[in-house]
Amino acid sequence: MSTPPPAIELRDLTRRFGERAVLRGVSVTVAEGTTLAVLGANGAGKSTLLRILSTLLRPHAGEVSVLGEPLPRRGFAVRGSIGYLGHEPLLYRDLSGRENLHYHARLHRVSSTRVEELLAAVGMRHRADDPVRTLSQGMVQRLAVCRAVLHQPRLLLLDEPRANLDPGAAAIVAPLIGREAGVTRVLTSHDPAGALTEADTVLGLRDGRCEFVTEPGQVSPTALEGLYR
Amino acid sequence: MSSYSRGLRGLTIATVATIAAALALVFFYAPLDADQGFIQKIFYVHVPLAIVSLCGFVLGGLFAVGHLRTGDRRWDMRSYVAIHMSLIFTVGGLITGSIWAKASWGHWWEWSDPTLVSYLIVFLLYATYQPLRFSIEDPERQARYASVFAVVAGAFVPMNFIAVRLSQGFVHPRVLTLTGGRLPGSMQLTFGISLLGIALLFATLWKYELAAKSTRMQLRRLRRAVLGEDAVRPLGRSAAPS
Amino acid sequence: MRTVLTVLRKDLLLELRTFETLPAMILFSVSTFVVFHFALDQSTIAGQLAAGVLTATLLFAGLLGVNRLFVAEREQGGFDGFLLAPVDRSALLVAKAAALFIFLVVLEVVALPAFALLLLGPSLGPPLGGVVVLLVLADLALAVIGTLVSAIAIRTRARDLIGPIIALPLLIPALIATAEGAGPLLAVHGHTFPEGRWLLILALYDLVFALLAYAVFDFLLED
Numbered sequence: 180m181s182t183p184p185p186a187i188e189l190r191d192l193t194r195r196f197g198e199r200a201v202l203r204g205v206s207v208t209v210a211e212g213t214t215l216a217v218l219g220a221n222g223a224g225k226s227t228l229l230r231i232l233s234t235l236l237r238p239h240a241g242e243v244s245v246l247g248e249p250l251p252r253r254g255f256a257v258r259g260s261i262g263y264l265g266h267e268p269l270l271y272r273d274l275s276g277r278e279n280l281h282y283h284a285r286l287h288r289v290s291s292t293r294v295e296e297l298l299a300a301v302g303m304r305h306r307a308d309d310p311v312r313t314l315s316q317g318m319v320q321r322l323a324v325c326r327a328v329l330h331q332p333r334l335l336l337l338d339e340p341r342a343n344l345d346p347g348a349a350a351i352v353a354p355l356i357g358r359e360a361g362v363t364r365v366l367t368s369h370d371p372a373g374a375l376t377e378a379d380t381v382l383g384l385r386d387g388r389c390e391f392v393t394e395p396g397q398v399s400p401t402a403l404e405g406l407y408r
Numbered sequence: 409m410s411s412y413s414r415g416l417r418g419l420t421i422a423t424v425a426t427i428a429a430a431l432a433l434v435f436f437y438a439p440l441d442a443d444q445g446f447i448q449k450i451f452y453v454h455v456p457l458a459i460v461s462l463c464g465f466v467l468g469g470l471f472a473v474g475h476l477r478t479g480d481r482r483w484d485m486r487s488y489v490a491i492h493m494s495l496i497f498t499v500g501g502l503i504t505g506s507i508w509a510k511a512s513w514g515h516w517w518e519w520s521d522p523t524l525v526s527y528l529i530v531f532l533l534y535a536t537y538q539p540l541r542f543s544i545e546d547p548e549r550q551a552r553y554a555s556v557f558a559v560v561a562g563a564f565v566p567m568n569f570i571a572v573r574l575s576q577g578f579v580h581p582r583v584l585t586l587t588g589g590r591l592p593g594s595m596q597l598t599f600g601i602s603l604l605g606i607a608l609l610f611a612t613l614w615k616y617e618l619a620a621k622s623t624r625m626q627l628r629r630l631r632r633a634v635l636g637e638d639a640v641r642p643l644g645r646s647a648a649p650s
Numbered sequence: 651m652r653t654v655l656t657v658l659r660k661d662l663l664l665e666l667r668t669f670e671t672l673p674a675m676i677l678f679s680v681s682t683f684v685v686f687h688f689a690l691d692q693s694t695i696a697g698q699l700a701a702g703v704l705t706a707t708l709l710f711a712g713l714l715g716v717n718r719l720f721v722a723e724r725e726q727g728g729f730d731g732f733l734l735a736p737v738d739r740s741a742l743l744v745a746k747a748a749a750l751f752i753f754l755v756v757l758e759v760v761a762l763p764a765f766a767l768l769l770l771g772p773s774l775g776p777p778l779g780g781v782v783v784l785l786v787l788a789d790l791a792l793a794v795i796g797t798l799v800s801a802i803a804i805r806t807r808a809r810d811l812i813g814p815i816i817a818l819p820l821l822i823p824a825l826i827a828t829a830e831g832a833g834p835l836l837a838v839h840g841h842t843f844p845e846g847r848w849l850l851i852l853a854l855y856d857l858v859f860a861l862l863a864y865a866v867f868d869f870l871l872e873d
Contacts, residue, residue, distance in 0.1 A: 195548075196546060196547070196548075197546070197547035197548070198547075233734060234734070235730060235734065235873060237873060251872075255736060258734060258735065258736040259735075259736035261734070263730075263734055265727075265730070267726075267730065269726075269727035269730050269731040269734075270726070270727075270731075271660070271664060271722060271726050272726055273664055273667045273668050274660075274663065274664065274667065278663065282656065282660050283731065283735070285652070286653065286656055286731075286732070286735035286737055287735055287736065288736075310667075326731075476866075476869050529819050529822050529823075530819075532818070532819040533816070533819035536812070536815045536816045539808075539812065539815070540802070540806065540812055540816065543806040543807040543808045543812055544805065544806050544807070545807070549805065552869055552870075552872075553802055553806075553870065555869070556802065556866045556869050556870055557816070559862075559866055560798065560862055560863075560866060561820075563858070563862055564819075564820060567858060568822075568823055571823035571826065571851055571855065572823065572826065574847065574851055575826045575827060575848075575851070
């Protein structure tokens with residue numbers, strides 16, 4: 180029985196900012212349906228890596244293949260299958276949650292019933308018509324999650340998804356972006372312990388370089404510490 | 409040795425020789441204009457400066473197209489040098505144009521001359537090129553945006569001249585010309601040599617600056633390779649491509 | 651096309667909610683008419699002078715709108731949201747230019763009567779059709795160039811300053827054609843329709859810049 184192609188394949192990925200390299204020689208393979216956790220200190224390149232995978236940034240060198248398509252050449256082909264949840268919720272503060280989601284739904288050619296489904300799933304129906312600037316951070320984050328999964332993506336890219344969510348809210352969104360969602364995920368986290376429990380593979384970044392790529396059980400404490408020194 | 413420095417010595421010599429020849433012709437060969445007198449000779453500096461600078465801007469736009477199509481930052485460097493050199497030549501062109509206007513009509517500026525007016529507008533546009541570059545910190549984005557600007561501005565140059573000329577068509581413009589527009593042979597020769605001299609000057613300076621920049625870049629790359637990434641301090645915010 | 655309408659609808663909705671841009675543009679133009687009244691020290695103006703005042707005022711009010719065009723995208727992640735969608739990216743250019751064009755038309759609906767009331771000597775009735783045609787073509791030029799320049803300026807550090815200084819030289823030929831075309835219309839016993847030459851210049855200008863903007867816009871969005 181042949182194995183399905185990997186969801187993500189990175190070979191020697193490099194991204195520069197002027198003369199400085201933000202990511203250098205990063206290589207990793209992520210099988211479909213599994214979760215990759217990216218750990219590292221601030222400035223290690225985690226968010227940049229996620230933005231490259233989301234097609235928002237182009238790689239400067241190396242090979243990137245997402246869902247079988249090489250980037251950046253075939254970026255437009257995979258955009259519709261990727262869900263990205265970054266630091267910004269990507270919602271217009273003066274529009275309501277519902278209006279924001281309808282806007283993104285139209286851009287992604289998703290029906291409006293899906294919007295209502297998601298609003299109900301995250302428990303935001305009662306505040307869906309209030310402008311986003313009047314909502315608490317936890318509520319905004321829940322709406323951001325809706326936006327990310329609106330088009331039922333095959334790949335989820337989550338940049339510190341637990342930020343701004345209390346445990347209750349985290350439980351609400353778990354079916355959408357957690358392991359239970361059953362899709363390939365790449366997530367970054369400042370909290371190594373939490374991330375390790377969720378991941379099938381762990382990638383440690385330091386100064387843009389790949390320090391280690393292993394299974395969670397095999398991550399040595401010294402290696403982990405080394406990332407944050 | 410950078411590839412730009414190949415042939416640089418020969419080019420420099422040619423430039424100096426041509427400019428010397430042009431100066432000789434201007435002062436000793438070209439006839440004195442009956443109306444405008446000696447000051448008319450500034451025409452031999454003004455018009456070549458104007459022509460070369462405008463061509464330089466369009467050239468900058470073409471290099472920028474190369475950059476956008478290939479993503480190779482060396483095209484951006486060529487474009488940047490062409491444009492900022494042309495800008496300097498434009499300042500020279502405006503000053504000499506103003507002197508010529510004073511000689512012809514008695515005032516330092518003349519709005520009814522469509523060429524001079526168009527030239528001023530082009531200057532105002534390209535004067536924003538370096539502030540634009542300076543205000544974008546990400547070097548890759550800076551190069552890309554500068555190239556977009558160079559392409560749009562390069563297309564604007566001919567359009568601008570056409571539009572301004574069309575708009576003044578029905579009033580007979582006071583145009584800076586000589587003897588009714590047709591140049592006698594001696595003047596033609598002098599003008600031709602002057603034009604060649606200024607064009608060679610532009611090409612030489614362009615090559616010099618590119619040679620200097622690319623050598624500096626190579627040096628930095630070598631230092632980084634030998635001493636390690638962190639030993640070489642990054643260039644500060646700059647308008648120039650790196 | 652659907653994408654264009656989606657983005658345009660979102661922008662018009664945002665403006666209706668916040669009223670950030672349009673009232674400022676309108677107020678600015680009316681205040682500028684008052685300033686001109688005192689600066690020129692004349693009770694009424696006509697002819698080429700009137701055309702110049704009107705064109706310049708609309709231009710500067712338009713630049714206010716240009717500055718605000720991409721601010722929401724920049725500050726609230728609208729660029730990312732759009733770039734993540736599987737859509738044609740040039741649709742953003744068309745949608746924003748359309749939004750700016752609509753703002754300019756609404757601006758003129760208020761500013762023209764204000765101008766006629768406060769400054770203009772001859773009646774605006776007879777040449778109104780001609781003035782409208784001229785302004786529509788000028789608005790197209792301002793919309794296209796304004797959107798392009800705004801997209802360039804929004805990701806720079808000094809975005810409010812860079813935009814106008816790049817836009818003004820680019821717009822001068824369109825400005826010339828508009829003012830020269832309107833001059834005879836606003837004169838006492840003036841014409842009722844502008845000379846074809848000015849309309850031709852404006853139309854060609856609009857066409858060339860629209861094509862140019864469409865060709866380069868993608869390079870401004872990609873990273």
